[in-house]
Amino acid sequence: MRTKIKDILLSEKTDYAVNIKGWVRSFRNNQFIALNDGSCMASIQAVIGLDTDEAIVKKITNGACLSIDGVVKASLGKGQKVEVVAEKVTILGECDPEQFPLQLKNRPSLEYLREIAHLRFRTNTFGAVFRVRHTLAYAIHKFFNDRGFVYLHTPIITASDAEGAGEMFRVSTLPADNPPKNEDGSINYTEDFFGRCTNLTVSGQLEAELGAMALSDVYTFGPTFRAENSNTARHLAEFWMIEPEVAFNDIVDNMNLAEDFIKYVIKYAMDNNREDLEFLSQRLAEEEKQKPMNERSEMGLMEKLEFVVNNSFERITYTDAINILLDSPAYKKKKFQYEVKWGIDLQSEHERYLVEKHFKKPVIVTGYPKDIKAFYMRMNDDGKTVAAMDILAPGIGEIVGGSQREERLDMLTRRMEEMHIPTEEMYWYLDTRRFGACPHAGFGLGFERLVLFVSGMTNIRDVIPFPRTPKNAEF
């Protein structure tokens, strides 16, 4: 029976027989195999005798997959406490070193590893990133489960495109070269698979609201698709989003939930993936050394995570934010490229100033002008602002966007009409306001942005196994 390398290294027990299986990370001196099975960051050292069959020894190459039977012994060398003294080495999968594109000793760049995303799991960095990603996903379910939330699976194919969260990917079985047409030349979707035009979802929020109007506390966690031509280190065409929706919560409850949630999952990763996070922390520190002094971050990764877990997020209104910006040295020295005045949407440079320069911690901004926010957000009594909230994180920008929803039918209908959203098509959404409406609130959190924040990686393409971006759907 196979023993995981993690268990052998953790227990530090010696003098017992094991079978280990994994991939060769290095083979030194024709004797010492560093074998890694992904169960943890570290590889284990397996020692083979000098009398080992030469045909086997020749096949112990970087990347090869081995099964080793042997005995766990206290190590004679200095680099490790225990090692496996091999009795039998079986080559499960050979790996031709001349063709294997992953050469760990060369410290391949992240850009290069993206081109071989099918093999990059075999590096320490991506091993750590994807173990952390898993832990965060698990922690998310645990957080909500422990609080009595119901995990609601909202549809991936949807006919609704009303939220206007972005360009959508069309889902169709009509022939692309010659689709059936209406008399006016437009495509006749009544002949399509669903008998209407359908798209991949941009958000599960509206459906989550329907669930919350009976189950009270629900959340979604699933893939989301945006066909925007966004080429940045923070955007994907296919990404995972977490969207809790809670009946009877107001905007303050919503902020509390979001803050507790973020702190919980970060703490969970720190408690359960310390080795991975310490490696990523060191990796980031080395990367920072390449940068000029003034661009380096003040805190290391572990420090930053500790800080976020142990300090309250700053809570300010949009109006406060504008005033802080107008008062800032940066504004007075005309450092901002974009205009600052009440009513603008905060630009990246403004968000970064607030989070990284002024408060130096995560910031929750509430009470945005209604004109720059979505139709479903609840109108405040001033008639100018809505009960929206964005959480801005250092280095990432917007990580959470949420709001208390407009539960008043007349107000909601008026907003939809103002924003030219077809109320007839959205009858099912408006029904929740007709039949037993209640105050409720929720938010959306981009999972990859959370993984970015926790892992200290800087490009979103490096925290999802197979990134989907404009002009790139390899693998």
Added chain:
RNA sequence: UCCUCCUUAGCUCAGUUGGUUAGAGCACAUGACUGUUAAUCAUGGGGUCCCCCGUUCAAGUCGGGGAGGGGGAGCCA
């Protein structure tokens, strides 16, 4: 989509004012050594200088166009 930078060996990169046969480290192969930790030592093979067009006696190097990638911006999560 816009701005900007980059593209030279399998990888990471150097390549001077345009001028012989384009280099290094690592990787890889062969051999030596054998308690190594990115093992070490010796030897060796390996190039569409991203693509196209142009300037020139001569282009990796200069100019124009294209493709791909990075960083920044917009849109957003």
